[in-house]
Amino acid sequence: MRDTTTRLTTEQQTLVRQVAARLKGEFSGTFSPETVERFVGESRQVLEERAQVTTWLPILIERFARDRLRALARVEGRSDETRPAVLFLCVHNAGRSQMAAGWLRHLAGDAVEVYSGGSEPASEVNRSAVEAMAEVGIDIRTEFPKPWAEEIVRAADVVVTMGCGDACPVYPGKRYEDWELADPAQQPIEVVRGIRDEIRQRVQVLMASLGLSPEG
16 A cells, blocks of 8 residues: 655655665664664655655665665774765755765775765755766766765764855864855856866865875
8 A cells, every 4th residue: 555645656665665675684783674764764754855856766765874874883883994984064965065075986986985965955966066077077967965964974084064054063073174165056167167176176185184095
């Protein structure tokens, strides 16, 4: 019977149940099935509330729930992960934070864990940001705006904020950087290219401070 409280189709609901089953297997021995179910349910709720189009929601729910569970494992000492973790936060998680995350993944590869989030997530990534990053060979088309999650903030070694002000979470003792960058929203591509290039420079400085060398 279809759940009438959700916008997901019966097929999509089945896919979400399959997501929960996969994550239970992936995190078996780390978290109980009930914990995994809870994280999948919470991730579904927050993403579904903001989604204008639900087509890809099962995939996005899986990615978000997995990120949150990995972060929680790290926070609770249930993981042997030693790579530095960086979280980029802005208001909509649609432009600056997505470009920064794209640059760090591109330049540092698997040497770092990269997260991003927003205080008021948009419905999709800024198309000009996607275009500008594609020009330098970085594909962020499959990224999606999402809210910041407490366990990810706690797991991050560095939290980089970009214009979210008091809405960004603050935890005592954690390393924070605030990058003053223009918002690419509704800007022409020429302006977005300049923001993209400035973000690259800042990411390179951040990498150096973490002892990370560019790949290749």
